[in-house]
Amino acid sequence: PRTYRICTLPGDGIGPEIIAEAKKVLAAVGARHDVEFVCTDQLIGGAAIDATTEAGGPVSALPDTTLEAARASDAVLLAAVGGPKWTNTNAGAIRPEQGLLAIRKELGLYLNLRPVRMFRALVGASSLKPELLEGVDLLIVRELTGGLYFGAHEREWGVEGAGGNGARGEFARDTMEYSEYEVERVVRWACQAASRRRGRVCSVDKANVLETSRMWREVAHAVGAEFPEVTIEDMYVDNASMQLVANPAQFDVLVTENTFGDILSDEASMLTGSLGMLASASLGDGVALYEPSHGSAPDIAGRGIANPIAQVLSVELMLRYSLGMDEAADELSAAVTRVLDEGWRTVDIADELTAADRVLGTSAMGDKIVEAL
Amino acid sequence: PRTYRICTLPGDGIGPEIIAEAKKVLAAVGARHDVEFVCTDQLIGGAAIDATTEAGGPVSALPDTTLEAARASDAVLLAAVGGPKWTNTNAGAIRPEQGLLAIRKELGLYLNLRPVRMFRALVGASSLKPELLEGVDLLIVRELTGGLYFGAHEREWGVEGAGGNGARGEFARDTMEYSEYEVERVVRWACQAASRRRGRVCSVDKANVLETSRMWREVAHAVGAEFPEVTIEDMYVDNASMQLVANPAQFDVLVTENTFGDILSDEASMLTGSLGMLASASLGDGVALYEPSHGSAPDIAGRGIANPIAQVLSVELMLRYSLGMDEAADELSAAVTRVLDEGWRTVDIADELTAADRVLGTSAMGDKIVEAL
Ligand SMILES: CC(C)[C@H](C(=O)O)[C@@H](O)C(=O)O
Ligand SMILES: CC(C)[C@H](C(=O)O)[C@@H](O)C(=O)O
Numbered sequence: 001p002r003t004y005r006i007c008t009l010p011g012d013g014i015g016p017e018i019i020a021e022a023k024k025v026l027a028a029v030g031a032r033h034d035v036e037f038v039c040t041d042q043l044i045g046g047a048a049i050d051a052t053t054e055a056g057g058p059v060s061a062l063p064d065t066t067l068e069a070a071r072a073s074d075a076v077l078l079a080a081v082g083g084p085k086w087t088n089t090n091a092g093a094i095r096p097e098q099g100l101l102a103i104r105k106e107l108g109l110y111l112n113l114r115p116v117r118m119f120r121a122l123v124g125a126s127s128l129k130p131e132l133l134e135g136v137d138l139l140i141v142r143e144l145t146g147g148l149y150f151g152a153h154e155r156e157w158g159v160e161g162a163g164g165n166g167a168r169g170e171f172a173r174d175t176m177e178y179s180e181y182e183v184e185r186v187v188r189w190a191c192q193a194a195s196r197r198r199g200r201v202c203s204v205d206k207a208n209v210l211e212t213s214r215m216w217r218e219v220a221h222a223v224g225a226e227f228p229e230v231t232i233e234d235m236y237v238d239n240a241s242m243q244l245v246a247n248p249a250q251f252d253v254l255v256t257e258n259t260f261g262d263i264l265s266d267e268a269s270m271l272t273g274s275l276g277m278l279a280s281a282s283l284g285d286g287v288a289l290y291e292p293s294h295g296s297a298p299d300i301a302g303r304g305i306a307n308p309i310a311q312v313l314s315v316e317l318m319l320r321y322s323l324g325m326d327e328a329a330d331e332l333s334a335a336v337t338r339v340l341d342e343g344w345r346t347v348d349i350a351d352e353l354t355a356a357d358r359v360l361g362t363s364a365m366g367d368k369i370v371e372a373l
Numbered sequence: 374p375r376t377y378r379i380c381t382l383p384g385d386g387i388g389p390e391i392i393a394e395a396k397k398v399l400a401a402v403g404a405r406h407d408v409e410f411v412c413t414d415q416l417i418g419g420a421a422i423d424a425t426t427e428a429g430g431p432v433s434a435l436p437d438t439t440l441e442a443a444r445a446s447d448a449v450l451l452a453a454v455g456g457p458k459w460t461n462t463n464a465g466a467i468r469p470e471q472g473l474l475a476i477r478k479e480l481g482l483y484l485n486l487r488p489v490r491m492f493r494a495l496v497g498a499s500s501l502k503p504e505l506l507e508g509v510d511l512l513i514v515r516e517l518t519g520g521l522y523f524g525a526h527e528r529e530w531g532v533e534g535a536g537g538n539g540a541r542g543e544f545a546r547d548t549m550e551y552s553e554y555e556v557e558r559v560v561r562w563a564c565q566a567a568s569r570r571r572g573r574v575c576s577v578d579k580a581n582v583l584e585t586s587r588m589w590r591e592v593a594h595a596v597g598a599e600f601p602e603v604t605i606e607d608m609y610v611d612n613a614s615m616q617l618v619a620n621p622a623q624f625d626v627l628v629t630e631n632t633f634g635d636i637l638s639d640e641a642s643m644l645t646g647s648l649g650m651l652a653s654a655s656l657g658d659g660v661a662l663y664e665p666s667h668g669s670a671p672d673i674a675g676r677g678i679a680n681p682i683a684q685v686l687s688v689e690l691m692l693r694y695s696l697g698m699d700e701a702a703d704e705l706s707a708a709v710t711r712v713l714d715e716g717w718r719t720v721d722i723a724d725e726l727t728a729a730d731r732v733l734g735t736s737a738m739g740d741k742i743v744e745a746l
Contacts (some may be wrong), residue, residue: 027461082581096580127618128500150547153584169553172588175550176521180542206632208470209453211526215545238639245618245643263636266611270618
């Protein structure tokens with residue numbers, strides 16, 4: 001059988017529990033399609049900080065061995081990083097999130113993709129009124145290795161600020177920076193995706209205030225002109241955060257810079273009722289990374305109740321975008337839909353109408369999805 | 374009678390139409406309370422750009438005469454600025470929004486206040502399910518003269534970016550900067566407000582990535598320690614944008630930096646069903662400024678259908694925060710509630726249940742509120 005090497009990164013919190021379900025699902029997919037998935041666990045995040053500390057340093061949230069294994073793999077499957085154990089605001093302290101930021105940077109994953117897809121069975125779990133959810137099928141494309149999160153982060157004492165707001169004492173500064181090139185490649189990807197979807201791109205910026213946004217807007221239109229079948233619309237980020245709630249069905253592909261995309265994609269997750277349902281793909285020119293949109297949920301870690309569906313759907317995205325196994329991806333998506341249609345739930349997506357015996361733990365939900373395959 | 378000088382700034386789009394209703398309401402309030410409000414219109418935004426262009430320049434979105442009048446007044450009442458007529462991305466072009474940013478800066482309005490209050494009668498207009506709206510009473514405190522919107526905005530050619538993302542061509546850069554002092558005064562205000570409310574402050578940041586946020590968080594807790602009766606909780610901005618939709622009733626006072634506050638407050642407006650219902654106060658150490666949270670709505674300008682309620686509620690905030698007329702403010706708030714309870718609507722807040730003869734134009738809605746006073 002054909003062999004794929006998957007670099008699996010359990011990370012922290014519920015990470016190990018949900019990635020176990022992804023592996024189960026992968027084994028089942030492999031059996032059906034005569035493919036072998038060789039999964040190798042590597043350290044990242046808080047788990048890596050602890051292990052490297054124990055080994056006597058240097059302390060790292062992304063050890064070289066992990067990075068090498070990721071580079072040598074066909075795809076990276078990440079669960080989640082972070083937790084209160086490693087929350088330390090000391091300037092020099094290494095944080096689990098740095099592992100995530102570093103692997104994005106090192107693998108050149110400049111684009112994060114979050115499909116917001118409604119599952120019929122879960123309309124009741126959404127915060128929004130059902131009539132607003134009809135026709136919601138939105139793809140958020142977030143720039144992932146530029147902007148505020150990757151510019152210089154600085155602290156200084158006693159300098160007078162650019163603003164001159166009677167400033168005194170300590171100053172902090174983060175820099176939002178973009179090159180045309182960084183904007184171009186992300187917008188081009190969004191336009192390509194839109195041309196295979198409903199042909200509409202909404203480019204989100206704050207061009208009435210920010211220089212990066214004004215450049216973003218110019219580049220977006222220049223790139224858009226290469227796609228006569230796609231229409232590009234601009235929207236201010238404050239308005240977009242409102243429109244996502246007011247009328248989410250208006251969007252086809254939404255493309256935006258790193259910070260705005262971070263905020264808007266988490267907001268959009270509420271359309272589906274639970275962050276536990278959304279997966280994301282981080283793509284670049286080489287190996288890609290797939291992960292749930294949710295975090296490591298330390299409060300429920302180790303209790304066997306975490307929802308593994310976002311992790312399973314990240315496997316679906318991996319099959320589609322890295323392994324060219326579209327048919328297997330469709331089957332997996334159909335299996336998840338079937339399980340939900342049959343009324344099976346984890347506790348985060350259960351509601352008053354859910355029968356108590358239909359509420360499953362993490363592992364039982366993984367088994368159900370495998371069964372439905 | 375006691376006299377107050379109000380600097381009125383009609384601005385652009387629907388601005389002149391809605392500010393006319395605010396003046397009507399002010400006259401009625403004045404008559405009841407034996408106070409005279411002397412309103413003087415001044416230019417700002419696109420209107421100022423046009424007028425100064427016509428006068429042969431220098432072109433300005435905030436002429437000196439306006440600024441002087443604002444400084445000499447007891448309060449500033451602004452409608453809205455901006456519109457497609459003045460959308461010009463040329464680096465040197467003056468934009469209407471610059472008038473707004475400049476007056477905030479010149480008057481030292483470092484804090485923007487947006488109360489998100491549910492009107493019983495409008496629960497049906499919200500995007501959210503009614504059960505999520507119970508108990509929603511949220512005060513958003515946004516830092517207004519710092520951060521990304523007031524740091525340096527730059528463009529450059531051909532430099533290699535800090536990120537080194539294979540960057541080439543043009544670069545744009547915006548700087549997010551805060552001093553301890555700027556954070557302190559805003560958080561202190563939020564804590565004071567919370568101590569007169571339900572005693573809870575949620576401080577929103579992105580401390581897992583940004584240096585400004587890590588400083589924000591430290592300062593927030595140092596300030597919070599001065600208020601033993603107030604609890605301070607931290608929340609990441611991506612999570613906050615989700616929680617505002619998932620469970621808005623959890624919030625009492627939410628305090629955050631400029632850009633995050635811009636995005637989150639527009640999102641929160643959807644709880645009330647229409648941006649046309651929310652007012653904001655911009656406060657500093659001197660004269661304060663009051664405005665609706667919505668924009669100039671150029672698409673409906675001149676049609677007499679704009680909702681004047683947010684502008685009227687900005688008068689309420691002015692009575693309360695600048696003029697010490699709490700009783701008059703309460704009456705005005707009650708009058709708006711009564712009008713809505715009686716079923717009167719403007720078109721943006723009407724729904725299938727609204728009788729056609731209860732849908733009012735801008736001026737008729739103003740009259741109804743005056744009547745209800
Ligand atoms: C953990 C954090 C750095 C990360 C981000 O903001 O990029 C996370 O919120 C995400 O969206 O993947
Ligand atoms: C017009 C713009 C500069 C302004 C802002 O973002 O501050 C507006 O969106 C607001 O929220 O008052």
